[in-house]
Amino acid sequence: MAQLQEMFRPGDALLVVDVQNDFCPGGALPIDEGDEVVAALNPWIAAASEQGVPIFLTRDWHPAGHPSFAVNGGSWPLHCLQDTHGAAIHSGLLTPQGAEVVTKGTRFDQDQLSVFDQTGLADKLRRDGIRRLWVGGLALDVCVLATVLDGCHEGFEVQLLVAGCRPVTAEGGREALATMRQAGAVLVE
Numbered sequence: 001m002a003q004l005q006e007m008f009r010p011g012d013a014l015l016v017v018d019v020q021n022d023f024c025p026g027g028a029l030p031i032d033e034g035d036e037v038v039a040a041l042n043p044w045i046a047a048a049s050e051q052g053v054p055i056f057l058t059r060d061w062h063p064a065g066h067p068s069f070a071v072n073g074g075s076w077p078l079h080c081l082q083d084t085h086g087a088a089i090h091s092g093l094l095t096p097q098g099a100e101v102v103t104k105g106t107r108f109d110q111d112q113l114s115v116f117d118q119t120g121l122a123d124k125l126r127r128d129g130i131r132r133l134w135v136g137g138l139a140l141d142v143c144v145l146a147t148v149l150d151g152c153h154e155g156f157e158v159q160l161l162v163a164g165c166r167p168v169t170a171e172g173g174r175e176a177l178a179t180m181r182q183a184g185a186v187l188v189e
């Protein structure tokens, strides 16, 4: 796939999910090789930018009292606390002019694993004429999974950039790929 630009067509957008320091080695909720998605996704970001394909970078962005934290009864360690280094998008990720940041996980009453959960993003994409999404990021078996399933249910075609994702667990990753394929996502190897 030397010419990634040729993969895009009108109505496409690129969605880069939660490539944040806390999900990379050394972070609060580290995913094995989480930082390796940066090198895998940057060529796609560059190609999208060159082609004028809209780019959305999402971030998990939690208040201290967030219900997903174990201290608050949830299942995760403290992670992606608003305005901390851990919550910052990995500094190696290309962030072209015009790329939009989508924030989720700010609610006090529930987690939002999917980027489509009460963010208004699906309506915005439809308004902008987007029909197909290229998706990669972290974690394959958590937020990428939830986002891809919602994206399919919202009626978008989804192309999953498998090399641009890493799972929390290998088994979870395998199941997530099967579930996404069943939902209609195309796995781009």
Ligand code: VGL
Pocket (backbone or CB within 6 Å): 018, 029, 060, 068, 076, 113, 138, 139, 140, 142, 143, 144
């Ligand atoms: C995520 C666990 C908790 C993710 C977010 O972005 O995949 N995982 N919060």
Ligand code: ZN
Pocket (backbone or CB within 6 Å): 060, 062, 068, 076, 079, 080, 105
């Ligand atoms: Zn989270």
